[in-house]
Amino acid sequence: MDGKDPTLLEKDREEDIVSAAGPDTAETEPEIEHLDEDDRLTHEFVEAVRDAVEEGDDGRVYDLVEPLHPADIADLFELVPAEERPDLGKAIAELMTGEVITELNEHVRDELFEALSPDAVAQIAEQLETDDAVALIEDLDDEEQRAVLAELGPEDRAAIEDALSFPEESAGRLMQRDLVAVPEHITVGDLIDYLRDNGDLTTEFWEVFVVDPAHRPVGTCQLSWILRTPRNIPISDVMKRDQTLIPATLDQEEVALRFQKYALISAAVVDASGRLIGQITADDIVHIIQEEASEDALLMSGAGEGDINQPIRESYHERVRWLIANLGTALIASLIIAAFGAAIEKLVALAVLMPVVASIGGNAGTQTMAVSVRALAMNQLTQSNTVRVLWREMRVAMLNGVTVAALIGGATALIFQPMLGIVIALAVVINIITAGLAGVAVPVLFDRLDQDPAVASSVFVTMITDSMGFFAFLGLAVASGLVS
Amino acid sequence: MDGKDPTLLEKDREEDIVSAAGPDTAETEPEIEHLDEDDRLTHEFVEAVRDAVEEGDDGRVYDLVEPLHPADIADLFELVPAEERPDLGKAIAELMTGEVITELNEHVRDELFEALSPDAVAQIAEQLETDDAVALIEDLDDEEQRAVLAELGPEDRAAIEDALSFPEESAGRLMQRDLVAVPEHITVGDLIDYLRDNGDLTTEFWEVFVVDPAHRPVGTCQLSWILRTPRNIPISDVMKRDQTLIPATLDQEEVALRFQKYALISAAVVDASGRLIGQITADDIVHIIQEEASEDALLMSGAGEGDINQPIRESYHERVRWLIANLGTALIASLIIAAFGAAIEKLVALAVLMPVVASIGGNAGTQTMAVSVRALAMNQLTQSNTVRVLWREMRVAMLNGVTVAALIGGATALIFQPMLGIVIALAVVINIITAGLAGVAVPVLFDRLDQDPAVASSVFVTMITDSMGFFAFLGLAVASGLVS
Known part of the structure; x- marks a missing residue:
């Protein structure tokens, strides 16, 4: 974190290296008993831990859990029933590092924090990088936030308060403040010496940012270019001026799209005046992309956060x-x-068949809607091609409509009567085309109104296809003189 | 690419640096006319390009497009109607670099390639890194693949054929063969000299892999650690032994999960005997995560690829x-x-209300299914917590069921008759609970059978909730003596 004691950071780093070089090579050895072929904790392992927790054998719990990666310890915590988590946490207290806490599911973490004092939470927060500490503290309610912030050292507190001043889910919340920024006039050799001499710099950087005297980024330099360039070459000859800058207020979804579009490993975050205030790295972005992309499926189905x-x-x-x-x-x-x-009373076959028309329309509408929502999320559907995409979907709908109508119309004509077959076939075509239209138009409309198309499109599309399904089928049945 | 002429690569790299340091600073300046606030090409810009293409003013087209990033040129190509793409392609032929081709939507690219000779495709493939060349060639049909491979140089051909020998969507297809691997005994200084002296090494690396004499990875070394360590320190003192190795046959979805779980920037890919054969970097993974995560929404809605x-x-x-x-x-x-x-003929209100019961159940089922499919995809739902999650969803279903049943039951009792209100309320509770059960059980079952739960769950869950909805409501109506 910003404002960390340099000696502490240097120590952290040494620990990293020492432990990495130590005898614990769990990750490189086959871990048949811990992880299955899909990299999930095995049921046998989880049960073994639970048994040891139940028996109160903390030594055995520790020995079992100790070889795990922090991400797996977090998974273990989530897989164990809520009522057993406090005992597990007690048995492996020493292993519950900041990394584990960061990886923990937000709800599981909240539950855990409720049992801890603000002082204990602050101690955990101090271990973390700014972005992780912010992610941890932003979930607490206002009172808890204040209590935890009061326990932090002044520099950590300032850094976190500063991050919390940016909107939720913005680049400012996501960024790390630790980065390496150098002036334009230095050489590769100067840079390497600077890095070797400053033990308190972060080790989590993949590019060096070159800044002007006002601390505005003028270029970035991949570490591989630095390593491959002779010491006497000026940094301004190696750096790439063409860079993607992230405004601190940019929404995390847009940040993720830029990382994806420009294949970034890290990017500079700038404030309103263009000054460099942080960096975002690709390993943070993979979580955002996963979150945002899988969020749409949950939102479209009305499952909310769906955790x-x-x-x-x-x-x-x-x-x-x-x-x-x-x-x-x-x-x-x-x-x-x-x-x-009245029509249904006269011809009960209408009641039997009407849900088919509505259901097929609903399904066709959901298909088109899912395609449109994704295209909007990926910035593929813009004003420039809306009409074209709408026309494309109409053509797919016509093909689908004719196929499905032929099947259901034929079957209905055979089982009931020919006229009912014609009526249901027509109704299905009308409803599938309506579904295609609504499936594009509704999400696009929400997007134009600056609403998330994934959230409410589903209700409207279903309303349209349900209503149109019943109306077209029953209306045509009456209009055709089938019931009179 | 593997086997590239060293002088060519050196030239490529110089070009990178020169052009980066050149006057083209488009990305750092505000691009009001090209990109909107969401980083999408503006409608005005796309129309300006289309107008210039239509007028045959190739010079103006080139001037308009030249400042764009390759990813934006690819977007422009996709936003222009299919019939105008050949003319656009002709006008900006010099700008259609390997980077643009790589960023192009697969279908748009296929269309473009159909117009090109195998020789021209091979020339493009030769410009690309192995992973991008493979992505391009694997989409071609067998005959075209052979024709293109025949035009490639022997080393490029061998590298691509080798990659194509791995299963589709596996790590072996995804990896780059270019990487930096060094023996354990060298020092940081040796490594830096080696990098400076070997112009033909890739610049696309973020970690150095340390290998044993059999070329098996023994550790990885972040470039920042190398830059910060004095020259005389052995590399084995700086490297991290605890590494995540990716088997070449691992499915890309699992690769993405490991990058996410272990917050990786790059990872070594190993063959069956554990030898280092490639690397995967986080910038390739963001595409996979986006693809896989948004794929589930499309699959669940039955929209297939949905492009x-x-x-x-x-x-x-x-x-x-x-x-x-x-x-x-x-x-x-x-x-x-x-x-x-017969019951419907006697009481037409049954026909009026029965779709409500089915629809609510379908919606509840889709909610639970979306949650389960995501939890399975994220490795959060395993054998260890299936019963717990099932029970959790049942409790949510009971709460939802009682709420919705009270609303619809009350309204029905008021509008129609009390007994019908009780019948529909009970039917709604039964159907929402059934939906909760099916929404977990169906995806979990498909997962146990090694089938993708996102693909077919929807059909089965809907079948169950539709049938149960009608059966519970109509059956209870008859059983209650409402119609007799």
Whole structure:
């Protein structure tokens, strides 16, 4: 972290190297008993730990867990039932490093922190890099945040408070403050000497940022270029001027898209006046990309955050509102059916077949919507090609519609009567085309209104396809004189 | 690429540096006219390019496009209608570098390649790193692949053929063969001299791999550690022995999970005998993570690959089969309704309300399924916590069920009759709980059977919730004596 005692950091680094060179080579040896072929903790291992915890054999718990990578210790914590976690935590207290805490699922971590004093949380926060400390503290409620911040050293506190001043999920929250920045006029040799002489610099950097006297980035320099260049060459001859700068207020989703688009390993974060204030590295971005990309699937299905570790009450609140919204749209569909009550009484086959039309339309709408939401998220669907994509989806819908209509229409004509077959076939074509239209138009409209298209599109698309399904089928049945 | 002429690579690198230091600082200046605030090409810019292409003003097209980043040139190509792409390609032929080709959407690239000779494709492939060349060639059909490979130089051909011998979407296809590997006994100074003296080494490396005489990795060394360590220190004192090795046959999704879990920037790829054969870097992984994570949303909705650039025929084939599967499940639901035809004839309110029960159940099932599929994909849902997660989802389902049942039951009792309110309330509770069960059990079952849970879960969950919805509601209506 910023403002860390240099000797401490130097010590950290030595520890890194010593422990890496030590006898613990667990990761390179086959870990048949810990991890399965998909790199998940095996059931046998988890059960062995749980048994040892239950028996109160803390020594055995420690011996079992000690060889694990911090990320696996965090996984273990999540796999053990909530009521057994405090005992597990006690048995492996020494292994619960900042790295483990950072890797822990946010809900599991919150639960753990509730049992800890602000002082203990502050001690953990002090071990972490700024970005990880911020991620940990931003989840606490305001009062806890204040209590923890009060326990921190002044420099750590300033750094974290500064990060918390940026919007949630912005680059400013995500960035590390530790970085290597050098003036333009130095040589490669000067840079190497500077790095060797300053033990308190971070070791977590992959590029060196070259800045002007006002601390604005003018170029970046991959470490491999530095290593391959003779000492007497000026740094300004090796650096790349063409760089992607990240404004501190940029949303993390946009940050992730830039890393992806420009294949970045690290990038400079700048404040409003263009001054270099931090860096973001690709290893932080992979989490964001995973989060944002899998978020859309959860949002589209109305599952909210969709975390299996989320408290039940939160999951309930997040999901029930979409079920209630769905109830509303289903009732609109019911009104349409009710309007055709007389027709259904006369021909009960209408009641039997009407859900088919609605269901197929719903499915087709969901398909198109998923494609549109993804294209919007990936910046592939813009004003320049909206009409083209809409027309593309209409053509796919027509092909799908004709195929499905032929199948259901033919079967209905054979089982019930030819006219009903024609009616259902037409209704299916109409509904699949409506679904194609709605599946593009609804997400695009939400995007234009600066709303996340993944969040509410589903309710509207389903409403449209359900209503249109019942209306087209029952309406055509009446209009065709099938029931009169 | 492997086996590249050293002088050529040296030249490439010089060009990199010269152009980077040159006057083209497009990325650092505000690009108001090219990119909008979301880093997308503006509609105005795309239209300006299209106008210039239409007017045949190749000079203006070139001037407009020249300042763009290769990734943006690729985007421009995708945003322009297919029929205008050949003319655009002709106007900016000199700007269509390997980097642009690599960034191009696979379908747009295929279309472009169909117009090119194998010789021209081979020339492009030769410009690329092995992993990008493989990505380009693996999409071609067998005959084209052979034609292109025949045009390549022997070393490039061998490298690509070797990569193609690994399974699709495996680490072996993804890796770069260019890397820096050194023996354990050298010092930091030896390493720096080696890097300075060997102009033909790749510049795309972020860690140095330390290998034993059999070329098996024994440790990795971040470049920042090398830069900060005095020349006389042995490399074995700086390197980290604790490393994550990627087997060449590992699926890319698992590779991405390991990068994420262990926060890797690069990793060594090893063959079956443990020899170092390549490296994978985080910038390649961000694409995979994005692809795999957003793939699940598309798969769950039955949208297949779901790419807006995919040929219409392919989109049709991918989607129509899920619509037909959905037709099948809808017909099962119809059979259930048909069995209660007499009841519906007597009480048409049943027909009006039954889609509500099915729809709510379908929605609840999709929510739970999305949560389970994600937890499985993230390795969070394993044998150790399946029962716990199932129980958790049942409790959420009960809360949701009671809430929604109270709303719909109350409204139905008021509008229709109390008994019908009780029947629909019970049916909704039963169906939401069934949905919770199916939403966990179906994906977990597919996962145990080594099938991708995102692919087919949706059809089965919908079948279960639809059928149960109609059966519970109509069955309870009859059993309660509401219709008799």
